[in-house]
Amino acid sequence: MASSNGRRIGILVLIALAVAIGAASMSNGTAPATATSSQRTGGDAPAQKQGLWKDTYFPNATVISHDGRAFRFYDDLIKNKIVVVNFIYSSCSNICPLVTARLSQVKDVLGDHVGRDVFFYSITIDPVLDGPDVLKTYADTYRAGPGWMFLTGAPHDIDLIRHKLGERSRSKAEHRNDVKIGNDRTGEWSRDSAFSDIEVLAETILRMDPEYRKARRNPGTLLQANTSYDLQSTPGAGLFAKACSGCHTLGHGDLVGPDLQGVTERRKPEWLRRFLMEPDKMRAEQDPLAVDLDSLYPGARMPNLGLSNSDTEDLLVYLSAGSVFNHDPVASD
Numbered sequence: 001m002a003s004s005n006g007r008r009i010g011i012l013v014l015i016a017l018a019v020a021i022g023a024a025s026m027s028n029g030t031a032p033a034t035a036t037s038s039q040r041t042g043g044d045a046p047a048q049k050q051g052l053w054k055d056t057y058f059p060n061a062t063v064i065s066h067d068g069r070a071f072r073f074y075d076d077l078i079k080n081k082i083v084v085v086n087f088i089y090s091s092c093s094n095i096c097p098l099v100t101a102r103l104s105q106v107k108d109v110l111g112d113h114v115g116r117d118v119f120f121y122s123i124t125i126d127p128v129l130d131g132p133d134v135l136k137t138y139a140d141t142y143r144a145g146p147g148w149m150f151l152t153g154a155p156h157d158i159d160l161i162r163h164k165l166g167e168r169s170r171s172k173a174e175h176r177n178d179v180k181i182g183n184d185r186t187g188e189w190s191r192d193s194a195f196s197d198i199e200v201l202a203e204t205i206l207r208m209d210p211e212y213r214k215a216r217r218n219p220g221t222l223l224q225a226n227t228s229y230d231l232q233s234t235p236g237a238g239l240f241a242k243a244c245s246g247c248h249t250l251g252h253g254d255l256v257g258p259d260l261q262g263v264t265e266r267r268k269p270e271w272l273r274r275f276l277m278e279p280d281k282m283r284a285e286q287d288p289l290a291v292d293l294d295s296l297y298p299g300a301r302m303p304n305l306g307l308s309n310s311d312t313e314d315l316l317v318y319l320s321a322g323s324v325f326n327h328d329p330v331a332s333d
């Protein structure tokens with residue numbers, strides 16, 4: 001057990017980095033960005049949480065959704081709502097697709113809360129390249145559905161919004177991969193990692209609602225977990241759950257990428273091993289199969305997740321175990 005944990009270095013380093021970058025100053029009840037008092041339009045001492053970061057804090061700039069509709073950022077999208085916000089750009093080839101895939105899993109767990117009392121916004125940090133049509137493809141790929149919008153806008157406005165939400169990196173590649181969770185009504189904002197356990201993250205989002213907290217005093221039993229991963233069953237299973245299951249199933253059909261049931265039989269071992277470790281390089285080298293797969297799944301690309309050799313071996317064992325360890329709780333009684 002310990003040894004299999006110890007071997008999962010590559011992806012864990014990547015995930016830990018993303019978490020560390022995001023883990024800066026945000027916690028429940030504090031500002032979404034570490035604003036100095038001069039940046040606050042109100043300038044008052046934070047005596048009350050209530051309303052502190054409301055309309056005076058967030059810009060009311062116009063943003064455009066992936067289906068081409070225009071919204072005022074604060075009035076239409078944030079005001080009085082519980083929101084989950086992350087930043088992406090469509091040409092990002094490693095970690096934003098993974099974060100988006102995990103948000104899509106969180107959305108599935110939250111079910112019809114999304115669009116009713118919780119709203120997801122994925123905002124591009126590359127508004128010049130990512131117009132509504134590009135974002136529409138992205139949204140479809142990750143099964144966005146009602147209550148989850150991909151947003152773009154004028155570069156100046158998007159900059160303003162992302163700065164206010166604590167996303168201030170200078171280059172796209174170093175942008176934060178955390179998710180911001182806020183309840184504008186109570187003024188509570190927090191920052192979380194998309195690599196937290198999916199159910200825990202879903203629960204954290206629901207707990208932004210004081211009514212929900214009151215109604216469910218006993219944490220831990222709140223959401224019926226609809227997926228359960230036996231982390232010990234095979235070394236690659238935990239890693240698959242964290243890093244792959246947002247985009248792939250084993251035996252339950254295509255998701256963002258192909259169903260991986262039987263993949264260890266349909267591909268040569270050397271090809272598969274290399275594809276897991278450096279799919280981007282193989283595409284760049286025009287590997288025929290990598291290019292074919294890319295065109296079959298136009299909305300997304302298999303990301304380079306920084307897997308180590310031992311991560312990859314663990315995953316290959318897991319993938320070849322295939323149907324035995326599929327993730328359907330109904331099937332595994």
Ligand code: HEC
Binds near residue numbers: 098247275298305
């Ligand atoms: C953000 C989505 C995403 C994530 C995360 C992801 N993949 Fe993929 N994967 C894809 C897409 C899309 C393809 C299809 C090829 C392409 O478009 O590049 C693919 C292709 C593959 C293939 C080739 C399938 C075949 O039929 O040959 C394998 C194997 C694979 N992925 C394994 C994994 C594993 C293992 C993980 C986790 C470590 C993972 N993927 C994580 C999106 C993803």
